[in-house]
Amino acid sequence: MSTSVSAGAVFDFTGYVAARLRLVQDGLERYTPHASVPPASLHEAMRYSLFCGGKRIRPLLCIASAEAVGGSAEAILPTACALEMVHTFSLIHDDLPAIDDDDFRRGAPTAHKKFGEAMAILAGDALHTLAFGTITRYQSGDPALLLRVVSLIADASGTMGMVGGQVDDIFYEGKAVDAATLRNIHERKTGALLHAAILSGAWLAGAGVAQEKALREYGEHIGLAFQIVDDILDVTGDDAKLGKQTGSDQKNEKATYPRVFGLEDSFRLAREASEAALSALSPLDHRAEPLRAFARYIVEREM
Secondary structure, three states, rough: OOOOOOOOOOHHHHHHHHHHHHHHHHHHHHHOOOOOOOHHHHOOOOOOOHHHOOOHHHHHHHHHHHHHHHOOOOHHHHHHHHHHHHHHHHHHOOOOOOOOOEEEEOOEEOOHHHHHHHHHHHHHHHHHHHHHHHHHHOOOOOOHHHHHHHHHHHHHHHHOOOOHHHHHHHOOOOOOOOOHHHHHHHHHHHHHHHHHHHHHHHOOOOOOOHHHHHHHHHHHHHHHHHHHHHHHHHHOHHHHOOOOOOOOOHHHHOOHHHHHHHHHHHHHHHHHHHHHHHHHHHOOHHHHHHHHHHHHHHHHHHO
8 A cells, every 4th residue: 555645736635544554454453452361351342433434533643743854654653543542532431421421432332331331441541551552562763752652642741731621621611711711722632642643743853953843834824723623523513424423512611713703703813724724835746735634634624
C-alpha cells in the first residue's frame, strides 16, 4: 500500500482515509490482546469499545502529520494506535453514570451497559496503560525521542490536559462560564490529545523547526474547531449518524459554545478556527494536503 501524497494530483481524501484506517485497524488488532487471552472478560471488554466503530481521528492526524514532513504511516503506527487507545479509554469513562451517563457510543451500547460498571472502569484503565506499553514496546526511534513522545501524550491525557479539562467540564455544569474559561476547558478536554497526536507524528518523522511551528499552530486551531463542532452536533446532530445520543450536553447543563455564543456564532467560530488551521499550514508543501482536508472535514461533518 502506498502511503505517499503526490504533488500535482487531485487529492482523494476518502481514499486516503480508507487506506490509513485499514493500517490503523491492523495495528490495533496486532497490539491489543485477543479476547481469548486471560483475563478473557477484560480483553473482551477492551476490544468491544476499541473495535465497535469510531472515526480514528487521532491516529489519522498522527499519520498525516508524520507524512506532511516526509515520514511514513508504518513507521509511527504504534504511537498512532496508542493515541486511539487513550481516546477510547476516555470515552469509556466519560460514558459512565458518574460522569455523562450515556447509553450509546459509536452506535452501540456503552461499555458499562454491555459489561457492567466495574468491568468498564477496568477496561478503560487497561487501555490507558496498554497505550504506553504499545509505544515503549513497538515504536522504533531514538530512546530520548520516545521518552519525549511518551511525556507529551501523558501530559496531554493527564491533569494538565484531557483529565483536567474533564474535571472543569464537570465543575462548570449548570454554572455561568465566560468565553475564556470555556476555551480553556475545550483546549484541555479535547484539544490537548489532538494536539499531541499531531506533534508526536511530526517528532517521530523528524520535523524541522519551521515544520514543527506550523504543525503546533495547526494543532491548536484544529482542536478548538473539533470541540466547537462537537458542541454544535450535540444540539443539531442525528443520533443514528453520530452513533451516540444527542442532547446530553443540554441535559447535563454543560459549558458549551452554543450555550455561551448561540448556534450561529458557534458555526462562525468553528469555521474561523478551521481557516486559521489552514493558514498555519501555508509553509508546508503538498504532503500536508491530508491535514488541510481534515481541517475542512472537521467543520463540514454533519453541519
